[in-house]
Amino acid sequence: MPPLHTAALLLLGLILQLAWTSPVPIESRELKEEYDYIIVGGGTNGLTVGDRLTADGKSSVLVLEYGYFDNEVAMHPRRMFNITSTPQPELGNRTFFVGLGCVVGGSSSVNGQVFLRGTKQEFDAWAQLGGRRSTWGWKGLLPYFKKGLSFSPPDEEQAKEFNIKYDPEFWGTSANIWGSFGHGNLRGVMKLFYSAMKNMPGMTVPSDSGAGETGLYWYTLSQEPENWQRSYSRTGHLDGLNRENYEIIVGAKVNKVLFHRDVATGVQWVSRNDTELPPQTVRARKEVILAAGTVHTPQILMLSGIGPAPLLKEANIDVKVNLPGVGSNFQDHSYIPSIFYQCKLLLPLGVEPQINVTRNPNGGGGPPSLAAMIGLPTISPENFEALAKKYETQDPREYLPEWYDRTLIEGYRQQQKIYAKLMRSPDVTFNEMMLFGPGGSVQNLHPMSRGSIRINTTNPEGGMIVDYRAATNPIDIDVMVEIIKFMRKYMASPYFEPYEPRELIPGPNVMTDADLATWARANIIPSVFHPIGTCAKMPRKWGGVVDEDLLVYDTRRLSIVDTSVMPIIVGATTSMASYAIAEKAADIILSRRRHGGGGHGGGHWGRDED
Template sequence: MSSVKASIALLCLTTFSNLVSAWPGPKSYVNIKTRSEQIADEYDYIIVGGGTSGLTVGDRLTEDGKSTVLVLEHGFYGGPITLDPTRMYNITSVPQPHLNDRRFNVGIGNIVGGSSAVNGMVFLRGTREEYDAWAELGGPNSTWTWEGILPYFKKGITLAPPDPAQAKEFNITYSMDYWGTTSKIFGSFGKGAMGGVMKVLYSAMKKMPGMTVPIDSGAGETGLYWYPLSQDPNTYARSYARSGHWDGLNRTNYELLVGAKVNGLLFDGDNATGVTFLSRNETNSTIHSVRARKEVILAAGAVHTPQILILSGIGPSAFLKEADIPIKIDLPGVGHNFQDHSYIPSVGFQWGIVPTANVSNPGSGSGAAPNLATMIGMPVISPDNFEAIAQRYADQDPTQYLPSSYDETLKEGFKAQHAVNTKFLRSKHVTFLEIMVRGPGGSVQNLHPMSRGTILPDPKNPTSEMIVDYNAGANPTDIDVMVENIRFMRRFMTTGDLAQYEAKETMPGANVTTDEDLAEWARQVIIPSVYHPIGTCAKVPREHGGVVDEDLLVYGTKKLSIIDSSIHPLLVGATTSMTVYAVAEKAADIIKARNS
């Protein structure tokens, strides 16, 4: 087939796919709407975003059979596929000057179920200290602590235990003290077969100096542990927001409008009363509106929730003036405090001698095999250098590496974060390095980058796609940490139990030895996103650049809340989806309590 014919065929296939996914599938119900005239004029709650947080809260608010909820989702109703570009937004970052001016894909879901429909299904949560830092940054009497969120991890996730024989063979431990049994969102280990190399890798990593082995990946501790995937334990299909919080509910008080792009908020004074939106399923450009009796809830994610606020006049006043948008509320934090995990795709090794070990119970072959991760803090990553790195960071002017658009309140907020981050760098109980242990070598991730970026509209065309600037690598501590991550991988692969297998380094290469050379190589290969954007409408005090209060209400408004990852003030050392579920579960209780 010629390239022209192939392009035409691909275009036709994509168009057909989009048209099909715009309509309910055979298992959906009449409460999935595709056109504006199919919805009512008013509901108790309007939720903007039918992703991980939006569907979770929509489910919980409609459990009583009385409260009416409309979810407005920009994407369509289609099947989930990992990192499928037809189910994701097409966004590319601006060039990153500290990473050799490279641009990067900004991966977020654009489908019912949101990013939970397209992520890698790795299901992890952060540590106790990381969530307690949320409360420290939030102010006195905050309930956003590990103890305050743990009940919602348990409410939000059902754990399917591993196969007993396989668990005994490979030391897969877990504790139901950290998991629930009632949610339709599942974490499952799978029972896929594993070979003896996993025994060798587990044993070698366990013996690394300072390594601990928590009883459970959900215990809020660092160390070496097996972790579940977000998959159904019976079918091994993806378990995600749509399957857990929409499919099969068929509640007449719970409706979903697909193809709806919200472009503004309606107010009566300070009270949010509804939203305006455009329909992708309609050929005209008519702006529609729908009203909320009790509350408008933003769940459009860390990229698009700031856009909705700014288009409604809520955001940094300097930006609003530049964009010629009337100022309703000056909230400088909107679109700022942007964070994401970063990673190096491969610190490459090849075995000289392939490790082997006897295996009696490899697994049944059902579903994916259980997964092993090393999640460790700086004193374990770099016992000789972590204190020097922490001290260099502590001695920084906290505002030195922030984007120029950060005002005094945001600078004060980052000073508070700087103090927390300094403690993090010295703590064994805060995860900086994540390695998915599969060997030989592999990816290394920095889970607490110190650089902060922005996600803001184009002031000349604020309704167009958002401008994403990671500001990645601006703070040199991020490069220092990544250099130590590389060195840890080298020690693991070439010393201790693994020395006998004579692994040879292929990337960056054993000849790259100095800190300077490793840093130069890292800047060439670091990717500043693991598709975990957070922080752009942070839950911190307003005088610290916060956008929502402890009850997730937007400062200066009434009846307007935010429930998605944009409110997370700091990244946790884990994939973000499980935390988004837990925050949404807690948010649902808060919202129900204040509207009862």
């Protein structure tokens, strides 16, 4: 691929890095007055949709991205938003970094490349929270997982020796986004971790990491299989497309959706580098598509007068559509960085030289990675039923924000009904354990607390106020205690006995459930950088923001395509699900184009349907 070069977008003073391949950032004098589609956000979802909408040459697309092009990838301050959460009272008033990609490619450019899918029942819950005839369940999404992702299998000899199971039936072959097994050298000690976990009571081994099942499996990374470089939305859906109908402007901050009555007609945007320059506008003939993410899509809606009416009035913003769900229902995975063990012959995060390493002559990239994705009945066979009963009998109002209206409370009550069943299912992941050494991190993948993303009423265009409201529902601490106890059971396995494991953190002085709860509150981090849910795809009467076609209620030709539409979080990293959402959304939008649909949020799918 030819190298990148830089140029200036002179009229607006935007200092840009321009790609040599098309589509490229355009100089403002070349900016057209209107396009068929305007996509706000050039990240995982935005670039995927932009690629699909322009593939047949029949539609023009302009992407407006706040970040810039960057040849480097992975987390770095210049590629991340600088956002800190509010203090979290239930976690010792600690504040936390809110990890979001601020670069062309979005968070797919900066994430850890762990490519996990989630389980069938979690996606079926999306459909249950969508009303009758929803197509957002496992069966409706699996074709888009396959369409959006290509699969590169493991080395055959490694797969045989380490029981790396996979089934190509769950993967596609034509996409430019890759899920690959690395062929790097595997340590022989991985067999020990594998055997110890496989023999835990209730543990299963699925046929593939993408089969929609819990259990012990080796999983893919988002890497290209030839050069083992990051595979992400820019490389898969932007670089090298050479389409005159696909354009991008970077360093552009969209601060308003423009309307004619209820029809979205375009957007207003300002220069990121020179705020003294006047705002610019561009029109959309067919649709405005918001893909700015869980934090910033709500901000754009609120600045446009769409959101909770009391909050908008406090910020002196005229209310266009009162949608209390904008910015609510905020979820993320929570984790404890380390349950730390010291073992004879086993270093905490590695192995002594005398324990063998299996050399792979066909090596490339990193070695395959191993994880246990575990349901609550497997985590805590003694207590899962009591936990589920305790949760399902809660009064939602006791633990939700005081500003939640009746629709938001009812939406959470519907989630509560579903989660009470999911907590009892062994096939829904509540704990993710990456297996690469003794002990390690533990994660609660389904926190029941709900946070919020809200504008600063004294500076609405400034940084958003991000409040995880972590552990405000005490059931999250109860679940984390059971997860820690599961780690202890695992490390007490007979397989580890010869290595004399000794727990250093939290240590032998933290034994009772009460002590573990206190320790967990001091050590939980409420984000694994997987924010979702703030513009949920649910019926409006349940606090939803978009309908089944991802159209914003009470508007026309305005849709949302990013992780904010997820009604509940999946028990997996969110990037793979993001690609599936984008692929399905692109088909929905293209169907509207073919059938001349007006894109009306609140039409057939938007009615309050049970």
